[in-house]
Amino acid sequence: MNPFSSIEQIHSALYQKQISTIELVQVFLQRIEENQDLNCFITVDADGALEEAKKADKLISRNEGGVLTGIPIAHKDLFCTAGIKTSCASKMLDNFIAPYNATVVEQLREAGAISLGKTNMDEFAMGSSNETSYYGPTLNPWDTSCVPGGSSGGSAAAVGAGLVVAATGTDTGGSIRQPSSFCGVTGLKPTYGRVSRYGMVAFASSLDQAGPIAHSVTDIALLLEAMEGFDPRDSTSVKMPKTDPSRKTKSMKIGIPKEYIVDLGENMGRALEEAKKVFSGLGVEFKDIELPNSRHAIPAYYVISGAEASTNLSRYDGIRYGHRAKEITNLSELYARSRSEGFGKEVKRRIVTGTYALSVGYYDAYYVKAQKLRRLIRDDFLEAFKEVDLILSPTAPTVAFKRNLLKDDPVNMYRQDIYTIPANLSGLPAISLPAGFDGNLPIGIQLIAPHFDEASLIHAGQLFQQGTDWHQKHPSLGSRNNE
Numbered sequence: 001m002n003p004f005s006s007i008e009q010i011h012s013a014l015y016q017k018q019i020s021t022i023e024l025v026q027v028f029l030q031r032i033e034e035n036q037d038l039n040c041f042i043t044v045d046a047d048g049a050l051e052e053a054k055k056a057d058k059l060i061s062r063n064e065g066g067v068l069t070g071i072p073i074a075h076k077d078l079f080c081t082a083g084i085k086t087s088c089a090s091k092m093l094d095n096f097i098a099p100y101n102a103t104v105v106e107q108l109r110e111a112g113a114i115s116l117g118k119t120n121m122d123e124f125a126m127g128s129s130n131e132t133s134y135y136g137p138t139l140n141p142w143d144t145s146c147v148p149g150g151s152s153g154g155s156a157a158a159v160g161a162g163l164v165v166a167a168t169g170t171d172t173g174g175s176i177r178q179p180s181s182f183c184g185v186t187g188l189k190p191t192y193g194r195v196s197r198y199g200m201v202a203f204a205s206s207l208d209q210a211g212p213i214a215h216s217v218t219d220i221a222l223l224l225e226a227m228e229g230f231d232p233r234d235s236t237s238v239k240m241p242k243t244d245p246s247r248k249t250k251s252m253k254i255g256i257p258k259e260y261i262v263d264l265g266e267n268m269g270r271a272l273e274e275a276k277k278v279f280s281g282l283g284v285e286f287k288d289i290e291l292p293n294s295r296h297a298i299p300a301y302y303v304i305s306g307a308e309a310s311t312n313l314s315r316y317d318g319i320r321y322g323h324r325a326k327e328i329t330n331l332s333e334l335y336a337r338s339r340s341e342g343f344g345k346e347v348k349r350r351i352v353t354g355t356y357a358l359s360v361g362y363y364d365a366y367y368v369k370a371q372k373l374r375r376l377i378r379d380d381f382l383e384a385f386k387e388v389d390l391i392l393s394p395t396a397p398t399v400a401f402k403r404n405l406l407k408d409d410p411v412n413m414y415r416q417d418i419y420t421i422p423a424n425l426s427g428l429p430a431i432s433l434p435a436g437f438d439g440n441l442p443i444g445i446q447l448i449a450p451h452f453d454e455a456s457l458i459h460a461g462q463l464f465q466q467g468t469d470w471h472q473k474h475p476s477l478g479s480r481n482n483e
């Protein structure tokens with residue numbers, strides 16, 4: 001079985017009995033084993049996956065189940081999984097085993113998908129390169145001297161390398177889309193509220209959103225169908241009709257924000273021009289638009305997400321769960337030492353800056369101001385969507401960069417998110433699509449849609465992938481640059 005097959009192809013192979021689910025799961029487990037150097041996984045659950053595969057084979061033998069039955073996937077290691085470690089790539093949670101499944105994990109399991117394990121990520125989802133993981137960096141399957149992006153880098157690299165068919169990720173400021181663009185795969189950040197956050201370890205609760213990473217928009221649509229929906233256990237989950245992937249927009253107008261296409265490298269600029277040509281050939285019209293307040297997105301995001309992270313992460317006190325310092329003499333020392341030992345450098349930086357932004361005397365100057373900017377950024381989008389159906393931009397300013405290049409340069413690392421963060425601050429859905437190469441490294445483009453209009457992203461994305469084959473290019477793992 002070709003490990004890069006689509007969900008539909010695998011589904012037919014399973015139901016036509018060309019391969020059993022057990023054999024299929026073994027193929028992918030073997031690929032994971034052979035590509036351990038990529039460090040895509042924190043935990044591989046071979047026994048659990050083979051157990052689930054047996055159940056899938058029973059369903060298939062009775063011709064029951066659905067399109068996701070038996071499909072091998074993986075979860076970012078911040079979705080709680082009953083009985084399997086959920087570390088968030090932090091020493092703090094290295095010993096944490098959740099007693100329950102996140103809603104997303106449960107929904108995909110009920111739809112029949114089989115989890116092969118938990119993928120590597122930036123610690124507590126803070127980062128754009130996967131280099132803040134306590135378990136070491138994930139490598140980019142296209143060039144192992146480069147990063148896979150972050151924070152869902154393990155998920156994107158695992159899909160890109162064909163170690164699983166699809167994976168879950170989360171996107172607070174770009175963490176599904178940027179790694180998808182770096183690894184040559186397709187990744188969707190749904191509208192805030194579309195997918196349940198229950199059982200996701202919280203980073204910045206007003207921004208965090210889960211979504212799928214896969215090889216094509218068609219696969220993404222199948223996964224979204226299983227993942228979306230109202231969940232009474234998430235207070236910001238929204239009751240909305242489900243996405244209708246067959247809904248087609250008759251005439252489509254796409255806006256190009258002039259602020260998003262400055263200083264693009266030659267190949268990035270060319271990829272965007274070629275993408276426009278593909279869309280124009282399909283009858284899409286283009287219009288120049290303005291999103292002037294997007295230039296404030298990075299500072300606003302890092303104030304708001306840091307502030308929320310500083311409160312969310314206050315629960316790690318060494319008492320109830322997580323890392324606990326040894327040989328302590330009093331309670332304050334237990335808190336201080338457990339947190340100092342358990343959190344990595346980047347997480348500490350966010351807690352310190354976030355706490356500062358919320359402190360008396362600075363709250364109005366930083367936090368309140370950032371919230372006002374957030375509203376202006378969102379208003380720009382709502383204005384633009386009066387004239388266009390979708391917005392097109394690069395996903396990230398560059399292709400995958402070398403490991404260690406930005407590791408100790410937080411400000412330039414934060415700039416990675418320049419095109420992705422505005423959609424998070426505005427709660428909008430957005431998708432990253434493979435759209436070319438710079439040398440051997442994939443380029444991604446992004447489409448952003450109005451709230452709850454994932455159907456337009458799926459429609460436009462499918463049209464684009466019918467007219468291009470970038471999403472069908474895969475790294476040849478045998479000839480990887482092993483530095």
Ligand code: GLN
Binds near residue numbers: 128150151170
């Ligand atoms: N790179 C961004 C950050 O470090 C985004 C992270 C994310 O989306 N989880 O905060």
